[in-house]
Amino acid sequence: MCTILAIFLIFSPNFVHCYQQWATIYDKITQEEEFSGYKTMIRNNKASSLNLLYSGVTVFVPTNDAIQTFNGFFRDGVVLYHMGTQPYTFKQLRLNNSIQSAHGDNPPLWVSVTPDGYYINNAKILENRSNYMAKCKRNENLNQVLHVIDRVLDPMTHMANPSAFDFLQHYNQWDLGPLKSFNFWTRVQYHDKSELYQKPGGHTFFIPVDDKMDDYRLQSIDSYVIEAHVIPNMVLFTRPTAKNFIFESASNGDYIYIVLSMTSRNDRYYIKSFTVLGDSDHKRGEVFAEIIKSDIPVTNGVVHLISKPLAVFDRQLQFFPYLPVIHKVTSDPNLDFTYNLGSKNRINKILKQERGMYTYFAPKNRAWRNYTGYSHNELVDILTRHLIVAEVRYTMPKLVALSKSTNGSTILETLGGTLKLQIDYFDDYYHLKWGTKWVRVSRPDYKCTNGVVHIVDDVFATPKLAKPNQTPKSGFWRTLKDTFT
Numbered sequence: 001m002c003t004i005l006a007i008f009l010i011f012s013p014n015f016v017h018c019y020q021q022w023a024t025i026y027d028k029i030t031q032e033e034e035f036s037g038y039k040t041m042i043r044n045n046k047a048s049s050l051n052l053l054y055s056g057v058t059v060f061v062p063t064n065d066a067i068q069t070f071n072g073f074f075r076d077g078v079v080l081y082h083m084g085t086q087p088y089t090f091k092q093l094r095l096n097n098s099i100q101s102a103h104g105d106n107p108p109l110w111v112s113v114t115p116d117g118y119y120i121n122n123a124k125i126l127e128n129r130s131n132y133m134a135k136c137k138r139n140e141n142l143n144q145v146l147h148v149i150d151r152v153l154d155p156m157t158h159m160a161n162p163s164a165f166d167f168l169q170h171y172n173q174w175d176l177g178p179l180k181s182f183n184f185w186t187r188v189q190y191h192d193k194s195e196l197y198q199k200p201g202g203h204t205f206f207i208p209v210d211d212k213m214d215d216y217r218l219q220s221i222d223s224y225v226i227e228a229h230v231i232p233n234m235v236l237f238t239r240p241t242a243k244n245f246i247f248e249s250a251s252n253g254d255y256i257y258i259v260l261s262m263t264s265r266n267d268r269y270y271i272k273s274f275t276v277l278g279d280s281d282h283k284r285g286e287v288f289a290e291i292i293k294s295d296i297p298v299t300n301g302v303v304h305l306i307s308k309p310l311a312v313f314d315r316q317l318q319f320f321p322y323l324p325v326i327h328k329v330t331s332d333p334n335l336d337f338t339y340n341l342g343s344k345n346r347i348n349k350i351l352k353q354e355r356g357m358y359t360y361f362a363p364k365n366r367a368w369r370n371y372t373g374y375s376h377n378e379l380v381d382i383l384t385r386h387l388i389v390a391e392v393r394y395t396m397p398k399l400v401a402l403s404k405s406t407n408g409s410t411i412l413e414t415l416g417g418t419l420k421l422q423i424d425y426f427d428d429y430y431h432l433k434w435g436t437k438w439v440r441v442s443r444p445d446y447k448c449t450n451g452v453v454h455i456v457d458d459v460f461a462t463p464k465l466a467k468p469n470q471t472p473k474s475g476f477w478r479t480l481k482d483t484f485t
Contacts (some may be wrong), residue, residue: 024137025059025144026052034129034148037067038082045079051102056142058084058099060109060120062152070152072175081106081153087145090131093118097202097235099229105160107297109153110202112240119240121302122153122295156296163299164205165197179208179293179305187221196230197249203301204231204247206260206271208309209292220312224282228258228273228311235301236262238269238294244334244366249273251311251462256282258311262291265333269294273310283313285444288333325358325448326351334364334455338383345380347387347415358451359394359412361386361432363459375462382461384416393452395429396444399423419460434460 029035029042029052038061038440042048052056060082062070072078080103087343088099098108099120112119117127130147157174159166167174168185184207188194195207206229227250234247251258257277263270265329270290278284293305326348342348351358371379388394394402394412403423404412412419422433430441443455 018335025132025146026137028132028134028146029059029061034064035061037064038062040073041067041472042079045074045076046103047076048079048083051080052144053082053138054136055085055102056087056136056139056144057085057102058088058145058147060084060125060147060149060153062123062149063126066123068152070154072152072154072156075076075104075158077106077155077158078152081155083108084109087143089133089134089145090118090127090292096212101155106155107162110235110237110297110302111469112235112237114240114242116240118146119237120149121153122237122239123149123153124239125149161266161299163198164203164301164303165194167205167298167303168194168197168207168480174296176305177206181207181305183210183213183218184208184221184309188226191223191226193223193226196227198300199232200300201233201236204234205229205298205301205303206234206289206291206306206310207303208289208306212308217309217312221309222258222281224251224253224258225309225311228260229309237302238262238264238304246274251375251420255279258282260310263333265336269286270333271304271306271310275311282311285313287311287313288331323449324351325451325453328446328448328453329360329362332455335362336389337338337368338362341380341383344376345384347383350387350389350415356389356450357391357393358448359388359390360451360453361441361456361460362453367456367458370463371459371461374461380457381416385414385419385460386456387415388412388419389415395452396423396441396454398450400425400430415485430454432456435462437462 012286029039031415041062049438061199062082081101083102084099085102086099088096092114093111096111098110101107101109109120118125126148132146134144136142136144145333157169159173168181171181188197208229230250231247236247243263244261246259246261249258249260255277256275257278258273258275260276261272263272270287270288271291272286274286275282275284287310289306289308291304292307296303296305327336329342329351339348342351368379371382390413392398399410399421400423403421409420409422412421419434424431424433430444431438432441433439437458439456439458439460441454442457446453446455
């Protein structure tokens, strides 16, 4: 009978995984080896056992590996944070952005549904082992649902129903180690922005820590900058959040407009602010900050601690610190693939020598996605035509002037030979014409001590079809694929 039911459910639009359908969730957890870690986790928690026996709940069971690698303590609040007060199958999860925890003092369990699957806070639901529904062991009128997740859920605090405002006021009541955020809290108070962190609903809050918060940065945090640290009406945990996708911050007025995007690099997460509209005190441009303590759930969303304030530039008001070209290429996550290619030939070595002034048309990571038809060595050769070594730096205004003085085209000598470009400005961006195609300059004129970097959206090459033996299974192309996802 179970086999027939399983076949029916597999082809049903709302697939419910079929174990032995007569087993209750309580029996499965207490008897099956794959749930042995969770059985140990709830052993001394009477409330969890009673919920499993008598209540209609959803149980989010961490894998045995997730439990073994968890560094925290399995106190009552943590154990009960793995239960929702009602049964939620995948179908119901898609209709709810949050679930009430079985522990009344805990924050909600936040739901994210992405093309990659279902997430509860920052834990992913393992779909092929989840969505198991059964009757409550001691009350057959109630249903229960079991989902398996790949991480332990931790509210990170003993505080009852904490909001982002509570976090700002009492950050020392969270498990943060030496991290502190007192300085940012003083600026929120000074500019009377507390209500931004008390607002009900679901929002994302970025809070800079005190480390490296010098007086200049601290005094630069005004009401617009504070608003730039909040993404309203969206709860964004690091894993399920779309990377390099633009989110509008609360600083979205007619005169100051700041957007944010999240990116990752080597299993580390970063948040980038871009000031689209600014004034003399809020310069246009972008600032990167590392997320150093992520995914802290609160009753009105999620908190991420970041390394420095967003939308606050260094004292010189440069887009990035006024440092050598190699530093810019090394530190920008959007240039990972270009940097790695440069490490395979002489480009990065030349940039470290500081033997002249460099102009680097640096392709962003996604610019390389259409060039899988080239071998690794061919891509390295292509990159050499993106670097100019000369006695001057070629800023975009200088290139435009040169182009106009030479009947529309500029001839430049690169490491890879002669480069003929036409430069124009349209659709609010500079564009470079190489051959027959236009390449947009998405970020022009990053001035450095020994040159200038222009971030370009495409490569000075022509795409070609991949050879049969060049598949994403090879190490190099898998790295390329991973960079774009």
